[in-house]
Amino acid sequence: MVNQSGRGVLTANPTETVSGYQRRIVFHIHFWALIAVAPLIPIQWAQDHALLSLLLGVFCLGMVLVLLFLRLRDYYLFNGWLFAVFAIASVLYSTLINGYIGLFWAYPAIAAIFFLMALRRAIGINAVFVVAVATVSYYRFPEAEFWRITFSLALSVVFVTIFAWLVGRMQAELTKLATTDPLTGCLNRSQLADVLNRHIQLRERYERVASLVLIDLDHFKSINDRWGHTTGDRVLQEAARRLDRRLRECDQLFRVGGEEFMVILPETRQKTAEDLARELLITLSSAPFLEDVPITASAGVTEVVRGETWSTWLNRADQALYTAKHTGRGRVIGVRGQDAAMPAAGDTRIAG
Known part of the structure; x- marks a missing residue:
């Protein structure tokens, strides 16, 4: 029987454990993105790219807010939307005015969006992202380069989608194993x-x-x-x-x-x-x-x-x-x- 102390019921909740790791991933992506993007603000300003500098500044301010809410309230502010919108906007505008230098940021942005949002939403946003970058590339680069850029970005989305889907499946299976009695199939x-x-x-x-x-x-x-x-x-x-x-x-x-x-x-x-x-x-x-x-x-x-x-x-x-x-x-x-x-x-x- 269950004894007077509750006999082992205080084991950690696997669902809460998974949620805790997800919060850590979100925190680290925003933290290191902030470290990488913040120095670009004065650089773009010095190159007379005021609009891009402003975009990056708002982007960084949003990331600071997300980090503060995660640290102080354990709350995921914006649920990845601010990161996705400003990352896409900054990459597109930077590619338009800076060429390949701006384009290089598209690849880590694609991966980050998959870690910050639900899978279906991330797929949809990244599909729009690839189409938008392809459109800018069509007008900004030679045709041969346009095709290379488009296919490489599309393949990046496909590969990261597969990885994110497999990680999600593995997470669901592990959570089920941790919360279900293997003999009877009941909850444990x-x-x-x-x-x-x-x-x-x-x-x-x-x-x-x-x-x-x-x-x-x-x-x-x-x-x-x-x-x-x-x-x-x-x-x-x-x-x-x-x-x-x-x-x-x-x-x-x-x-x-x-x-x-x-x-x-x-x-x-x-x-x-x-x-x-x-x-x-x-x-x-x-x-x-x-x-x-x-x-x-x-x-x-x-x-x-x-x-x-x-x-x-x-x-x-x-x-x-x-x-x-x-x-x-x-x-x-x-x-x-x-x-x-x-x-x-x-x-x-x-x-x-």
Whole structure:
């Protein structure tokens, strides 16, 4: 069962970890772009390119704002739009007046846009970027150079698109591996604290209720001892499938221990959650597993109350489950926040 301290639920959230790395990428791209672009402002001004100098100055000011918001508020200001617009405008105008010197900046700008924006948006913006640079190049350079420039920029977009797509796929796969139990396909404990906290916040701010159901398979050790661990694993997989088939799309099913599952039920009152828990236990015990393995389960149910922490909510469900396991098993025990001292009041026996 989940112990009184929350037993391992405080592991880092993989989604938050990925988001943190994305913020670092955004920060470093803006920081080093600022270092590279800022010296060009006085250089272009000295060459009487006042408009380009002004463009670069606004570009740098925007990057400073992005860096400050990231550092002080952990907020991604402009979501890459300012960088994309001013980078493209500066490259186009610089290419028009400076020739190849301006064109050289197009290649790092293309790569940076892919790191700063969502993939589809970056593809669209860079497609417009390539067309715009090709148009300027057509009028600015000989025809042979125009074709070389156009194809090299297009290939850069293609290569970086492939790289960004593969990195995105790998990130999604790694996040799934980190948040999903490999045996049953249920969610694992890595996100549990954040999910519970989110429902507590919804309760505090909007009076939106949620209930928690802890389910533990009875005498599971005897299954492993009698039929072996392979059979035990198959029983867990089938139990997860039976539970999942009975749940709504908005419900979340976790595997939080060896033979213990947790169901988070949004917008669900205590009484409704207890009724559902009974149905889940019946679903588990109504037919033998693997044709000849009988299963019963016990459940603890509780609704979130205002002013409590996620660990208090979780521990109350754990206490209810503990009572169910030690008063005969195969039953549902419901505990309300204000009735925590009297867990037996919600005792419902499920025939096994």
